[in-house]
Amino acid sequence: MERDLRPSKLTLAAVAAEVGVSAPTVSKVVNGREDVAEATRARVLAALQRTGYKSPLQRKSIPEHRAVEVVFDSLNSAYGVEVLNGVMEHAAVSDMEVILSITGRQAGSPLGPEERAQRLIDEGRAGMIVVTSAFGAAQLEAFKRRQIPIVVVDPLNPPPADVFSVGASNWAGGKAAATHLLELGHRRIAYIGGPSTAECSQARLHGYMAALMAEGVAVDHEYVSDGPFKPENGVRAMKALLALDNPPTAIFAGSDSIALGVLAEARRQNVRIPEEMSLVGFDGTHQAEESVPPLTSVSQPLQEMGRSALSFILRQKNGEEIDSRRVELATHLVVRESTAPPRASNARAAAAVED
Amino acid sequence: MERDLRPSKLTLAAVAAEVGVSAPTVSKVVNGREDVAEATRARVLAALQRTGYKSPLQRKSIPEHRAVEVVFDSLNSAYGVEVLNGVMEHAAVSDMEVILSITGRQAGSPLGPEERAQRLIDEGRAGMIVVTSAFGAAQLEAFKRRQIPIVVVDPLNPPPADVFSVGASNWAGGKAAATHLLELGHRRIAYIGGPSTAECSQARLHGYMAALMAEGVAVDHEYVSDGPFKPENGVRAMKALLALDNPPTAIFAGSDSIALGVLAEARRQNVRIPEEMSLVGFDGTHQAEESVPPLTSVSQPLQEMGRSALSFILRQKNGEEIDSRRVELATHLVVRESTAPPRASNARAAAAVED
DNA sequence: CTGAAAGCGCTTACAG
């Protein structure tokens, strides 16, 4: 009796035969087990993809990848809400549902990487958008092994090279902010950064430094500090800057919420903005627009970043060839009312320029 | 060898043993085959029910009713984000998932009431939390007919009597705000309300009026206006109030975002807050805390409202007897830096009068 | 209508 070489039934064993491995090996790959050589895993994954094999569960399960999960550290930052808005907008267009998840808020037993990844599969998610630094390499690895499309938005720590990510041109933004202040005539410009370990904060700092250096302005280390992306950090840094013998005439804050802290401390010390101190923020959230005075800020296309993240997921899911694993969207400076030329009569500023 | 009568693994075979039939017979019942005697089927069904047997597929597929849908008009208000935070918190505790939905953003064909309700059932949602006024009686009716638990949060329009709702003590909050201003010595107190049709805004207005009347202060109609819960409304009203022959010395704004508009216009016209004008907001969002100056505001327990809404859903789902269809949580006044006694010689008001 | 027997497809445990 002739053996049918192209099995009509697409079983796990059939895939195994096709690849030339045993059924258990394919089973391991399908279930994301770790004890499979990378080369073997790759060949099996290719065959699974090519044949379109679905486990009995996948064949029967109802939810057909119509939902993405979005994970945030918290929803207390305007930043996160804007990104979420972008995701929601694209979800509406592409008829997807959005499941919201906040890290550190899991019930009783916090899920480990493997469980979390497995749950995502079991519940038929199309993928996951990560807007948190709480996901380490182990977590990302578990997703990758199970072929769950995943996109990291503006990662605080650089993600593994093969993980998709969406960000903004932080370096160019930092440069634009400092250039704006230089063009207004400022020379003593401080930078209040976010966490020194955060890629985005580093890039902003270096953009700022590049602008100063291009103008031949030395970077004064007393003018540069870092800390969390929070108002308290702005308050702290502003206090320190105002206590200097030769305080700056302008401040570039690494985020709008840091800038808000600067604003509050300026008011407490009766330093008028922009008359006595210019201030530029970063992010371009609504907060910047609505503050008093409205904040000049480097706007990140946060909604666009959210949209791109979901679009990335959808393209991965559809098996599209994706040339670049990183999308970097443009930032642009929005000039509002918190920046002005340094006062001519600002004796200390004048002295500094004349040096 | 003794047979274990209480099998540790709840397999189909175990159920078969319990009933005293073979595994194939139970299999047939589970799969709805016809070739089973009615009496046998009944006994098997009873055992399935009693033991709670689930097929491997059922065990793995999405646990039914593990997700609630939350619907917002938009995510652009701090108000909505706070409520969402509360929902998320309770969801984590009760191991539910949250599906986020923004009205007016549905794909191509906007769903009608019936389709929307049916879809919710088809996708196995536990219920829906509505934080939008976009759901009319028809929509609520469609949900009710299908017995989908639904809760309306702080409805702008009073919902049908039999719909569950969660709100805050708006009247008491309005009274507290006005009383605070009266106690500081103000007598000319304006109210800038939200939409006149909104229940919550009306309640705040009447609380304000009650406080004034209790002190024997007449309500000046020139001092009362309404509009949307947006900064623009605050700007508009503030302009009008400052143009009066006898402007107020204090303003009670119907929401923090209205108050933010007042603040911006005050700054533009060089009216210092609180020195020349006291200002009280409503909502107690982060915006109020972070504004310059920090805003005295009537705080609503927005997170608590979110938590309560989900709790309501869960109780309905569990078939609990619920005595009250309305939960009203307490508001409380948080005094910050935007209120102060009126100046003994209110120079500016005097000047305005003298013009 | 019932169930012993065979079978199916996947997974597990473990020897190499």
Added chain:
DNA sequence: CTGAAAGCGCTTACAG
């Protein structure tokens, strides 16, 4: 890291 063998839980085919 791999896969032969055993096992698991369910289903199918069919004799009675």
